[in-house]
Amino acid sequence: xxxxxxxxxxxxxxxxxxxxxxxxxxxxxxxxxxxxxxxxxxxxxxxxxxxxxxxxxxxxxxxxxxxxxxxxxxxxxxxxxxxxxxxxxxxxxxxxxxxxxxxxxxxxxxxxxxxxxxxxxxxxxxxxxxxxxxxxxxxxxxxxxxxxxxxxxxxxxxxxxxxxxxxxxxxxxxxxxxxxxxxxxxxxxxxxxxxxxxxxxxxxxxxxxxxxxxxxxxxxx
Amino acid sequence: xxxxxxxxxxxxxxxxxxxxxxxxxxxxxxxxxxxxxxxxxxxxxxxxxxxxxxxxxxxxxxxxxxxxxxxxxxxxx
Numbered sequence: 001x002x003x004x005x006x007x008x009x010x011x012x013x014x015x016x017x018x019x020x021x022x023x024x025x026x027x028x029x030x031x032x033x034x035x036x037x038x039x040x041x042x043x044x045x046x047x048x049x050x051x052x053x054x055x056x057x058x059x060x061x062x063x064x065x066x067x068x069x070x071x072x073x074x075x076x077x078x079x080x081x082x083x084x085x086x087x088x089x090x091x092x093x094x095x096x097x098x099x100x101x102x103x104x105x106x107x108x109x110x111x112x113x114x115x116x117x118x119x120x121x122x123x124x125x126x127x128x129x130x131x132x133x134x135x136x137x138x139x140x141x142x143x144x145x146x147x148x149x150x151x152x153x154x155x156x157x158x159x160x161x162x163x164x165x166x167x168x169x170x171x172x173x174x175x176x177x178x179x180x181x182x183x184x185x186x187x188x189x190x191x192x193x194x195x196x197x198x199x200x201x202x203x204x205x206x207x208x209x210x211x212x213x214x215x216x217x218x219x220x221x
Numbered sequence: 222x223x224x225x226x227x228x229x230x231x232x233x234x235x236x237x238x239x240x241x242x243x244x245x246x247x248x249x250x251x252x253x254x255x256x257x258x259x260x261x262x263x264x265x266x267x268x269x270x271x272x273x274x275x276x277x278x279x280x281x282x283x284x285x286x287x288x289x290x291x292x293x294x295x296x297x298x
Contacts, residue, residue: 058283059286062283062286066282094288095286100288101288102286102289104235104237104289105237105238107235107237108237109237109238109241149288149289150288174235174237
């Protein structure tokens with residue numbers, strides 16, 4: 001298996017993400033700089049990591065979404081290559097148009113950095129098959145702009161099509177319908193604000209994030 | 222030439238920053254403020270040949286997020 005983790009100026013979860021992917025899936029994982037216009041060949045997974053790409057200038061993820069490497073990521077996603085965006089990565093995927101909606105300033109204004117309870121809504125995707133639907137898991141969040149917004153019609157469609165992957169089981173940031181993570185219509189792109197790569201072994205305080213990567217290798221094997 | 226682009230949140234989109242500013246104004250004793258919405262002003266210095274259409278494209282492609290924001294373009298000359 002081969003994976004790539006995209007690095008932007010200001011990314012800070014890129015190495016954690018690469019370690020999690022290597023550790024759990026054994027994938028050969030390349031770090032790819034934002035100025036690249038091509039990705040390594042035959043990728044099984046592209047991860048867009050957390051952080052503060054381009055200093056969050058203009059809007060979180062706005063500049064990164066227009067970088068050369070993202071044109072390659074958009075093209076790969078269109079061919080069905082799995083793409084996982086976490087935190088700033090989720091913001092970048094919405095800004096790039098790979099996922100609907102937008103992530104706005106947290107309703108409480110404050111940066112939220114703590115473990116939160118999530119409910120798994122969809123356990124049928126390539127990213128979530130090792131979870132049970134309705135199961136409660138604990139994964140940390142660390143964000144200022146995690147307040148998911150989309151118009152009512154889009155929210156209804158996401159729910160109707162089973163594209164809400166994770167929901168907050170507690171109030172975190174004011175997200176519409178407590179949405180914490182969503183899938184694209186083809187199911188190969190997942191964006192989520194919580195950080196599964198920070199919960200892959202007991203020493204990190206829990207391993208509920210590990211199953212996302214375990215499920216992924218099982219599904220694509 | 223200079224052109225100003227105003228980017229504002231669409232009606233109905235909650236603006237926590239505007240709310241915080243509103244509370245701060247009340248805390249300073251200013252009365253009669255009904256609501257505050259925060260936006261962004263982008264000032265672009267450019268050649269005379271840049272058209273209105275090009276500015277609109279800039280807004281749609283980068284300056285505004287059309288899911289949550291509106292834009293207004295003001296040519297200053």
